[in-house]
Amino acid sequence: MKKTLRASLLSAMVAAATLGTQAVASAADAVNWPTRPVQVVVIANPGGDTDFNARMMAKYFNRITGKTMVVTNVAGGGGTLAAEQVKGAAADGNTLLFTHPGQLIVNEVAGLSEDSYEVFDVACIAGVDKSAVFVASRQSGVTSMKDLIDKAKAKPGSLTYGTEMGNFSHVQGLMLEKLTGTKLKMVDAGTVSDRVVAMLGGRVDLGAISYGSVQDYVNGGQMVALGQPNDEHNALLGDVPTLKEQGLDITLDKPYVVAFPKGTDPAIVKKMADLMKQITEIPEYAEDLKKFKQPVAYFGTEESKAILAKTREDFMQFKDDLRKAK
Template identity: 30%
Template sequence: MMYKLFASACIGLAALGSTPIASADTWPSRPIVLLVPWAPGGSSDTIARILGEDLSRRLNTTVVVENKPGAGGTIGSAQLARAKPDGYTFMLGVSGDQVNAEFLYPNLSYSPSKDIVPVSTVAREAILIAGNAKLPAAGPQDMLALAGKQELSFGTSGIGSTGHLAGELLKRRAHAQLNAIPYKGNAPAITDAIAGHVDMVIASPVAVVEHVRTGSLKALAVTSAERIEQLPDVPTLKESGYDIEVNTWYMVVAPAKTPQDIVERMSAAVRESVASPAVHARITQIGAIPQASTPQEMGALLKDERTVWGKLIQEAGISAQ
């Protein structure tokens, strides 16, 4: 598919002492900062560094990855929202900080939907539902039949995380007795699931797959539309009869009022990067599915995601404060 890039000429000074309006004709002329609102070492950080390395070559500049973790991704997102919209600050966020935050944190200092604009998606990642070894269930039907008779607990990486919301959605769609137990990250949730302190864990496949392979946990279902490469024998919820599809989306965003020609050019660079064999392979290796988009396509995705998850968060009375 051919993508049309929009360019505009620098139109001079808006007022005495002001700087020229940024233009794709001269951009980039210095290093670009790519914020990550999560800690180093996680999937977001890894994808940002893969992308940043390739974009540095494509844009003929240095893309510097800076981690600004905390408060469910809202600290880094707030910094992005306040950044000068000159095309030199972007962020590699996830659907949690770009979709769920405005419903989970009623006192945010910024608006994800007004102060931040879409550039391109980068990849999506399924969520894996895994039970402890003693759970008498081999798949989603067994698990939900059991949850129809008794309450089952599931650990998640935190309040309002994609795993938490996937469990809440399944609870409502399947009329199951599922009780979310939020932890501070995937690791303690997985540890307690293995120990039997919670019945299941709903988390990123990357964090869980090795425990499934060793038999410490049993994979029950994935939430994507298709089965995942790492666990091809594990069914999806959809093929098991439940109309549920949940993904964590990785995405590049920019401060509002960033010149549209620069947004379009960065979007095109991201799409080219994600489509390249080297970047595609590296993203796939960590368990995500590469999938880039135009700003307009990403905007439509965000609108749909906010409708679904905003309604669920409000109905379930979920709050991170």
């Protein structure tokens, strides 16, 4: 009798959950959104990978919905200025944030902000940057990842790693140190363009930089691409091997997160997630992403939250180093 009752209750719960999911989906289909231009606030300046991905999203959003998505770049404060602008905006679906863990999570772990992804209504992960490579300057004398490890172990702190202290590239360097058992000299070398110039001038030995930003210098012999920190080989990066292929269990993805102010209608949040999924299924969109050496990727709302939670857990081990840098 008890088993039958439990089974009946379980069936009722499953049916209720299914109906609830269907109700949300139905509401998302029916919601009258967007009704006017939607502003997407990007945490970075124009020209970089984050801005590029936001503009690709806006391009196809405009095409599918017939409504305009306006990209607004609000750089500064490690992304906190953009986050605060969206956090304080009306929760009407007309303002959203385009960001990544370098703002949502690193700032929290580093103590730059008390906020994390929970203060927003996360819609989806619109893409994942798999274009980064660990790269060495010609002047460093480093010719491979094995060479880097050998030199760094033989003389700890002798190799300089250029980064923006306390930000995502800093986490990449700290993780490289931990998983290779090495000690690098972390130096604040500024933005990506600043770091490229510093490496070309021999002032910085190493960096983690988007391959598109250094490809010409790798082909020209001024830099050496040591490895891509992807779980699988990104063919768009040519023959640059993954770190896993070199015996190092290092995966460092940078997902691009789409989020609304807290309290936004769940039907709008779901509709945005569904629209982004629809965008990723357009062949022309995939071709556009190749310009930044990036394959198509997408994760729905619940998957995105789980990824962000796991990322925060991984980054917490570097809390002390990041807070010292700030």
